[in-house]
Amino acid sequence: MVRDTKGKIIASAANVAVTRGVQNMTMDAVAEEAGISKGAVFYHFDSKHDLLLSMVQALTDVTDSTIADVQSKDTEPGSWLRGFLKASLTNTTEDLGPVGRLSVAFLTAAANDTSLLEPMNRRQPAWREAINQSGLDPVQAQIIRLAADGLWINDVMGVPVLDAAERTAVIERLQAMTREKAKPDQKGNQA
Amino acid sequence: MVRDTKGKIIASAANVAVTRGVQNMTMDAVAEEAGISKGAVFYHFDSKHDLLLSMVQALTDVTDSTIADVQSKDTEPGSWLRGFLKASLTNTTEDLGPVGRLSVAFLTAAANDTSLLEPMNRRQPAWREAINQSGLDPVQAQIIRLAADGLWINDVMGVPVLDAAERTAVIERLQAMTREKAKPDQKGNQA
DNA sequence: TTTACTAAACTGACTGGTCAGTATAGTTTT
DNA sequence: AAAACTATACTGACCAGTCAGTTTAGTAAA
Numbered sequence: 001m002v003r004d005t006k007g008k009i010i011a012s013a014a015n016v017a018v019t020r021g022v023q024n025m026t027m028d029a030v031a032e033e034a035g036i037s038k039g040a041v042f043y044h045f046d047s048k049h050d051l052l053l054s055m056v057q058a059l060t061d062v063t064d065s066t067i068a069d070v071q072s073k074d075t076e077p078g079s080w081l082r083g084f085l086k087a088s089l090t091n092t093t094e095d096l097g098p099v100g101r102l103s104v105a106f107l108t109a110a111a112n113d114t115s116l117l118e119p120m121n122r123r124q125p126a127w128r129e130a131i132n133q134s135g136l137d138p139v140q141a142q143i144i145r146l147a148a149d150g151l152w153i154n155d156v157m158g159v160p161v162l163d164a165a166e167r168t169a170v171i172e173r174l175q176a177m178t179r180e181k182a183k184p185d186q187k188g189n190q191a
Numbered sequence: 192m193v194r195d196t197k198g199k200i201i202a203s204a205a206n207v208a209v210t211r212g213v214q215n216m217t218m219d220a221v222a223e224e225a226g227i228s229k230g231a232v233f234y235h236f237d238s239k240h241d242l243l244l245s246m247v248q249a250l251t252d253v254t255d256s257t258i259a260d261v262q263s264k265d266t267e268p269g270s271w272l273r274g275f276l277k278a279s280l281t282n283t284t285e286d287l288g289p290v291g292r293l294s295v296a297f298l299t300a301a302a303n304d305t306s307l308l309e310p311m312n313r314r315q316p317a318w319r320e321a322i323n324q325s326g327l328d329p330v331q332a333q334i335i336r337l338a339a340d341g342l343w344i345n346d347v348m349g350v351p352v353l354d355a356a357e358r359t360a361v362i363e364r365l366q367a368m369t370r371e372k373a374k375p376d377q378k379g380n381q382a
Numbered sequence: 383t384t385t386a387c388t389a390a391a392c393t394g395a396c397t398g399g400t401c402a403g404t405a406t407a408g409t410t411t412t
Numbered sequence: 413a414a415a416a417c418t419a420t421a422c423t424g425a426c427c428a429g430t431c432a433g434t435t436t437a438g439t440a441a442a
């Protein structure tokens with residue numbers, strides 16, 4: 001691939017989804033945004049379904065590589081979760097970064113057809129494993145991950161769940177929680 | 192309203208979204224599902240946009256009334272969050288209940304047009320207030336809510352984040368967390 | 383007489399997908 | 413070195429199908 005047109009199309013599609021709204025993410029709009037013809041888009045992707053699938057794949061790839069990046073410099077317990085937090089929260093509500101743009105595409109995919117989430121679903125067993133092996137109490141670790149998901153989805157949808165101060169406090173607390181070692185028995189319900 | 196046709200249409204629309212897929216939630220399909228004519232659907236709703244808006248409104252109404260129901264029998268600190276947890280988690284992954292169906296519609300709305308989330312966005316300040324006044328440490332309270340959101344969205348999308356045992360453990364832990372009073376200083380980062 | 387519909391035909395705009403043909407760069411043949 | 417050929421990348425016009433929304437004419441009940 002001399003000129004990475006495929007990558008450009010994916011980025012353009014994500015961009016259209018954010019700027020013009022997901023309902024306007026037509027193949028024509030994607031082509032226009034990428035500065036190529038519609039035919040060229042179909043040259044690279046068999047169908048819109050195929051494009052959407054690639055976008056979801058791109059999101060999981062970005063997430064995985066962010067985590068790997070963090071873990072290459074942080075081998076303490078909980079590093080996987082710190083990577084996951086970083087990947088989920090790189091986007092502020094306005095002015096979404098590349099990950100945020102892809103996230104919107106992810107939502108699109110989910111809404112249009114759940115089967116498009118295959119690339120994401122395929123990563124779940126590995127992620128669950130990573131979370132359970134993170135060195136933290138597994139239940140607490142899952143909760144951290146779910147809270148990150150919750151914050152992320154609300155961001156992507158533009159639902160104002162938290163104000164700026166609350167947001168900062170929540171993120172700091174989640175980060176602090178990734179540094180709490182497993183406590184053998186806190187409330188009497190440890191298996 | 193002698194025969195609650197409006198309600199029936201909303202329920203039917205949610206049903207179509209779940210059973211036939213969101214992309215097939217056409218006005219014709221909704222009418223057919225409700226067992227009425229397309230004209231009747233347009234008699235009650237000015238447009239599809241209007242119907243979607245009503246579906247999101249219905250979801251927030253169901254959530255609010257579930258919370259109110261729980262709080263009428265539970266006045267301990269954290270009762271709001273226990274109500275919210277109940278509202279979010281009434282649905283198992285398969286076999287969605289009414290709330291789960293509406294949730295899918297919510298996703299649809301979000302994906303098609305963020306402005307459709309207005310009814311949901313309007314409730315956020317009140318929910319934030321309720322969380323902050325819940326009697327728990329506010330940051331922890333927000334995290335519980337976000338984790339519930341995270342579990343909910345993954346359920347709705349059908350992403351297998353947790354296996355059955357993990358799921359049970361996480362829900363129990365979240366419920367336990369709603370009973371933990373605010374600890375003045377646990378880790379040294381309380382304002 | 384107003385409210386709440388049914389039934390069915392129709393329109394107008396949009397959108398995913400197709401396809402014949404063109405451009406470019408590199409490779410083999412003569 | 414020129415000619416012939418190949419693979420890849422892309423253009424741009426076109427189309428068949430879909431769907432929200434409209435219209436019309438009529439029915440049933442309170």
